[in-house]
Amino acid sequence: MNLLDIRNLSIEFVHNEQNILAVDKVSLSMKEGEVRGLVGESGSGKSLLAQALVGVLDDKWHVHADRFHWRGIDLLRLSIEERKVLLSRDIAMIFQEPMACLDPTTVIGEQLTEAIDSGQLSGFFWQRKQQRQAAAIKLLHKVGIKNHTVCLTSYPHQLTEALCQRVMIAIALAGRPILLIADEPTAAMENTNQEQIFRLLASLNQLKNMSILLISHDLENITHWTNTITVMYSGQFVEAGTTAQIFNKPLHPYTRALVDSSPSANLHLPAKSRLKTLPGSIPILQHLPIGCRLGPRCPRAQQACVKAPLVTNFHGHKVSCHFPLIPVKSPPKKIIKGVC
């Protein structure tokens, strides 16, 4: 059974009496214990999608979906309150820029204990405060902060960014979520810290069987840590498959270009040679091209591309393109009879 199953989710908003589809019919499914990467450049709607999942978008955005199942429960049939209770119990999210998301006027300890709900605590009311404190320290240890006393009594600006990100993860873990949505957890971090955060997430995934939706703008950064990847471009679904499928045999011209454009993925390239890249830049929301939004930049675009392509499935490798890069099959070998 899928943990999360979303079909044709669209997010739109009205701007100058004109409907703008920021996310156009994106499907996403996750299995239990899976680490899924969600990759897209800026303006691809990946953060919007994550925020719509948790339900923190404000009223100007209109979200529609054909199907939205969470562990077999049809969330579209529930009332808003019921949905909120269910989602806030099971899904946690860590946001971009941990420094900006923590409250700068309160100490870390207070913010962390606030996140621990009283259902987890046992004992009488006079024991609660101590238990809460103990639980907070335990959470900090879990995310690899050894010096808990200093951390609990300091304000966010006194800690480094990597430490703040760990605190954010600890706050997210306080509710014991089943799905953790990490929205660019390592943006603007240096290599050593990046790896530490990714390692922490990977260990949480393995020890607690927690599913993780890892959002990133850079394909090469997250390939090591994910099982499956979904690629989005400018609000449209591009390609989904296992990491190896996406990275080694991309079917969509856009994914191909992403893999080709990263110098660390192409070690055979001679130094200082030109990198392959798509022409043009990412369209802005007010001037989206019709049909397949990659159209004007796509090297394989033809007349059919003015209509949005349907999703085709090649052995679990889903791609949304009229002219996918299907590898040419080698002709079947002739079987020579009579030779043993």
Next chain:
Amino acid sequence: MTELLEVKNLSKSYRHKNYWLNKKTTTVLSPISFSVKTHQTLAIIGETGSGKSTLAKLLVGAEPASSGSIYLNGQLLETGSYKQRCQHIRMIFQDSGTTLNPSLTILQLLDEPLKLNTPFDELKRKELIRTTLQKVGLLGDHMNFYPHMFSGGQKQRISLARAIILQPQVIILDEALASLDPSLRSQMINLLLDLQQQMGLAYILISHNLGIIRHFSDNIMVLSQGKVVESGKTRDVMSKPQHKVTQKLLMNQSFQLKPKRK
């Protein structure tokens, strides 16, 4: 090929203001020497606080050096010589969105360095701006736009135009490629490589992304706590890192290279 930029024993230390009896100093950059040739790129890597950005600031003259000297084409660059320095050594910053003045048009932005440093009249300046914009892959008519009308990649191109408009010899890229999207980043790398070919620029590249460094640079210098721990040809250092710090940095990166095979 002669040395374009030569740095000898450059260092930087800050003196704490209080306690005038027992003055304390913090050394950010211990004496450092290196040289860069035309058509070449020197990459600088290191952890945070290793003095990379301080070195960049010293080179462009944003801060005075505590000791040491910088030679450009064999000529000594003095601390106050901004007029000479800003023509030949230019810098591109990490976040192009905040380094362009939002209340000026591109024409005004690019006009400023020309007004201050060249004797050209208005017509000549406008023409130069037009050709420079075309050189970085924008249209000449873009000069009447304001920065907010451009996307992130285009803004970075404008910063590049501002850097090359005075025909400099050295450009310092302080994490200039980090905030760009992958497809725009590779466009930008191609553009920088083309300009290096055409104008014989020397780049000093400060970056975290080892893939880009491997592709882009000829020489590499690894900094740790203000000291150079390793330097040499990029290919040699990348394939056989000698120092512990380099090995650690490279190991972190190699984690990201290959996808998990199952």
